[in-house]
Amino acid sequence: MTTENLISEIRKKQSFLCVGLDVDLDKIPEFLLKEEDPIFSFNKAIIDATHPYAVAYKPNTAFYEAYGLKGWKSLEKTIKYLNENYPQIFTIADAKRGDIGNTSSRYAKAFFKDLGFDSVTVAPYMGKDSIEPFLAFENKHTILLALTSNGGAFDFQTKLTGEEELYKLVLKTSKEWSNSENLMYVVGATKAEYFAEIRKIIPNSFILVPGIGAQGGNLKEVCKYGLTDNVGLLVNSSRGIIYASNNTDFAEAAAVEAKNIQLEMKAILDGVR
Numbered sequence: 001m002t003t004e005n006l007i008s009e010i011r012k013k014q015s016f017l018c019v020g021l022d023v024d025l026d027k028i029p030e031f032l033l034k035e036e037d038p039i040f041s042f043n044k045a046i047i048d049a050t051h052p053y054a055v056a057y058k059p060n061t062a063f064y065e066a067y068g069l070k071g072w073k074s075l076e077k078t079i080k081y082l083n084e085n086y087p088q089i090f091t092i093a094d095a096k097r098g099d100i101g102n103t104s105s106r107y108a109k110a111f112f113k114d115l116g117f118d119s120v121t122v123a124p125y126m127g128k129d130s131i132e133p134f135l136a137f138e139n140k141h142t143i144l145l146a147l148t149s150n151g152g153a154f155d156f157q158t159k160l161t162g163e164e165e166l167y168k169l170v171l172k173t174s175k176e177w178s179n180s181e182n183l184m185y186v187v188g189a190t191k192a193e194y195f196a197e198i199r200k201i202i203p204n205s206f207i208l209v210p211g212i213g214a215q216g217g218n219l220k221e222v223c224k225y226g227l228t229d230n231v232g233l234l235v236n237s238s239r240g241i242i243y244a245s246n247n248t249d250f251a252e253a254a255a256v257e258a259k260n261i262q263l264e265m266k267a268i269l270d271g272v273r
């Protein structure tokens, strides 16, 4: 998907919501466990109910890998379902990959070509040659971890490397890489106070923002400095939406949560016009 397609979906839906599909069999409604593929049944119901309010879906691969081959098959079915039924919706494989170039090119093929995701999250730690194999794919997006939502982000990411913090070095250095126009970045909603500085370095790039909902990040705070003329944000909530209920009404309850966030997003977008 091109960035223009993503922006046009955001404008149409007045939403920059990404729904995280982090499926845990201990948390989904018990009646679904009788289904042949409970993970896919759950995802399908959540996607069908929430898609009017969301512009992106983000399965975190850990939640599928944890169930072995069966889990991976559920992931394949989920991305196929999204691509066939909602091709205008942006898809993110939250896999946090990155390795020596030769290996990264296999990861890129797996997520972009075989599975057909629009984007994949990657860790910057191994540098340029670990990321460029992802960036080589046209109309695919590589989402680089910059400043993550967890407490451990302060262990390395905010430490000074010379005059500036490591996350700033990541942002600046990555702009020099080949096909850097295919980069997006991850910045946690719990780090809203950093957005002003971050936007000085990447004024127009899309930022994937996890951490509202269960992790307590604040949407308005993120938008204060995070929004760009083209919106430039994809704000993710996983548990806060998909586990709104664990009864037969789970999909409707997820839709209510997603709609509430979409309405808040619309009000913010209306306010900056």
Ligand SMILES: O=c1ccn([C@@H]2O[C@H](COP(=O)(O)O)[C@@H](O)[C@H]2O)c(=O)[nH]1
Residues within 6 Å of the ligand: 020, 022, 060, 094, 147, 148, 149, 150, 186, 187, 188, 210, 211, 212, 213, 214, 215, 236, 237, 238, 239, 240
């Ligand atoms: O900095 C980061 C990077 C990724 N994540 C992932 O996003 C979702 C958040 O889930 P919630 O249930 O909405 O808290 C999850 O898949 C994380 O692994 C993140 O939280 N922070």
